[in-house]
Amino acid sequence: MSRSSTGAEAGRAAGRPRRRTAVRTAGFGAATAVSAVTAFTLGLGVLGGGTALAGTGAPAAGPVVTRAGLDPALVEGRGANVGFAEQEAEHAATDGTVIGPGRDAYTLPAEASGRSAVTLKPGQYVEFTLPGAANAINVRYSIPDAPAGGGITSPLNVTVDGGHRTTMTLTSQYAWLYNLYPFSNDPTADVSHPDWWVTECGCVPQDTTPTPVFAKPFRPNHFYDEQRLLLGRTYRAGQKVRLTVPAGAATTTVDLLDSQLVAPPKIDLGAANVLAFGADPTGRRDSADAVDRAVAFARRAHLKVYIPPGTYQVNRHIIVDDVTIEGAGSWYTIIKGHQVDLVTPAPGGTAQPEGPGGGSVHTGVGFYGKDASVGGSSNVHLSGFAIEGDVRERIDTDQVNGIGGALSDSTVEGLYIQHTKVGMWFDGPMRNLRISGNTIVDQIADGINFHTGVTDSTVSGNFLRNTGDDALAMWSEKAEDARDTFDHNTVQTPVLANGIAVYGGTDNTVSDNLIADPIREGSALQVGSRFGAQPFTGHLWITGNTTVRAGTYELNWNIGLGAIWFYALERNIDADIQVTGDDFLDSTYNAIMLVSDFPVKDLYSITDVHFKDIRVDGTGTSVLSARTAGGATFQNVEARNVGAVGINNCGSFHFTPAGSEFTVTDLGGNDGGGTTGPWLAPWELPNTITCDDRPAVVPPPAPSAW
Structure with missing residues (x-):
């Protein structure tokens, strides 16, 4: 949740008291910065995994459409009825590296849909087969931060069946946060709240006042962003959308591709059109005042406002x-x-x-x-x-x-x-x-x-x-x-x-x-x-x-x-x-x-x-x-x-x-x-004590039909 102040909550080890700490109100803390420097500098996470379809155990064959990384039959009737088909990169054809599956905090697999993605170096690609007619795509991706924070931009080439190349300009300007709540854009910053209990400290805080040394960047997170692209024409099912990282570009991790057939633009000739009030559809001039004028007129005239x-x-x-x-x-x-x-x-x-x-x-x-x-x-x-x-x-x-x-x-x-x-x-x-x-x-x-x-x-x-x-x-x-x-x-x-x-x-x-x-x-x-x-x-x-x-x-x-x-x-x-x-x-x-x-x-x-x-x-x-x-x-x-x-x-x-x-x-x-x-x-039953403070974890098999 968003908050107007950080407040205070207690950090504790379950079953044993720990020192009260000013933990942020939006949640709690974090784990060790696993592979933090590698994730920061290279945009890579935990390597491994394969291309089996989550929820089935079957290898990918043809276009694989999933919902939440699962066979859609396993989640039928749940969630939103969206207009796009979601395809995970780890099920697509690629000469890149499948990362994950992995769930450790502060790694690229953990933040990926289905906990896996594909990392591409310059010259490498991931290729999706369209499951239906489409004239638009959306790519969820991650590229590295700038060394001092603030993000970079990097190109990604998009081709369909080897032609009609378009270049998307990806950015990490809206990704890569660090440190403790409410977070920082600076990967070189010291721990923002050294008095808070954090698990990276191996000390006993109720007995000592330590000054632990933390790896930098500290707790990198929020790695991914996404970008939409209208393809300019409609492509049929079975055609292949290839995403290629060009020479000289940044290492790019692709999580998934959404494809859809977007309907033609809606037109309303009877509404108050913002263009008539001075709005600029090129985006070069600020249109806020023009929208205000259209709203005021529409209220007086009992019309809708239309933004073409x-x-x-x-x-x-x-x-x-x-x-x-x-x-x-x-x-x-x-x-x-x-x-x-x-x-x-x-x-x-x-x-x-x-x-x-x-x-x-x-x-x-x-x-x-x-x-x-x-x-x-x-x-x-x-x-x-x-x-x-x-x-x-x-x-x-x-x-x-x-x-x-x-x-x-x-x-x-x-x-x-x-x-x-x-x-x-x-x-x-x-x-x-x-x-x-x-x-x-x-x-x-x-x-x-x-x-x-x-x-x-x-x-x-x-x-x-x-x-x-x-x-x-x-x-x-x-x-x-x-x-x-x-x-x-x-x-x-x-x-x-x-x-x-x-x-x-x-x-x-x-x-x-x-x-x-x-x-x-x-x-x-x-x-x-x-x-x-x-x-x-x-x-x-x-x-x-x-x-x-x-x-x-x-x-x-x-x-x-x-x-x-x-x-x-x-x-x-x-x-x-x-x-x-x-x-x-x-x-x-x-x-x-x-x-x-x-x-x-x-x-x-x-x-x-x-x-x-x-x-x-x-x-x-x-x-x-x-x-x-x-x-x-x-x-x-x-x-x-x-x-x-x-x-x-x-x-x-x-x-x-x-x-x-x-x-x-x-x-x-x-x-x-x-x-x-x-x-x-x-x-x-009814209240036998079976307390194991931190039981061993046995990773379960992928879900299947009940």
């Missing part, structure tokens, strides 16, 4: 209220802006009607509703254009988001948002917002955040990749988010924190989403009493979701997280929480975790959580890790390929003769297991 094909330079917020703005399509209408320094920081509030607020030191391109303190905006409808920002560092007070403010009774549909701080950040109170069919990629922080009193609203059918914090979040910081739904969204490779997180609120739903490859300091799904959130009340339904390769190593705690994890930090979690019909596939550690922070383990508990009709296919350790007081019920939870004892029950670490403080209730139908036997064995 072109690139429009907009370097500040466009304030919207009671207006419809539509583009020709997100591939054709590009609203692109520079990040602009403010002479003085903006005043308090989070999105003042006249522009950025909350202490912002920059402004940039974005469409903002009025601040909730002045009533917010309503009846706003945005569709069919791209917002491309210029955010290269994380400053949590900055209002440099793609969409912001308060928007009630409104819709946001069919946008492409890239390189802003947060794709969409809403500060309530506000109600009845519908967000659907958008693509949000390459964010410094969150994808979409419902912050403070967002009610009766829906986020559905959206695709989010490479967010720098929670991809989707409900954050009830000052007022409850209530009756909101996150449904049928796809989240891939959130670099930091969680795929979907719910912090407090009442009667909310998270349903039929697909979350893949969370990378560090979080996992696929989180339910957390933290960040000053209001309590959970009423119910929370988590239904029909699929997680893939989730469960990261929590590097301040030095333990693995669950694919879904419940975290009691600031209060009890005791609402009616139903986790029903979810699939947890290839979990790196455990599938389910319930945990309270060690300093508050005797204050807060997690109760009234119910798991039903769950499938667990592959865990590195247990099905359930309980590290808190409380309890949960389990019914029809099927598990296979479980790497350790089914339940790792530590309770609140008092290890009393009466057993654990966490109670497991078996409601029947729980079967399957792994090498140690049934995952839910009679001897584990």
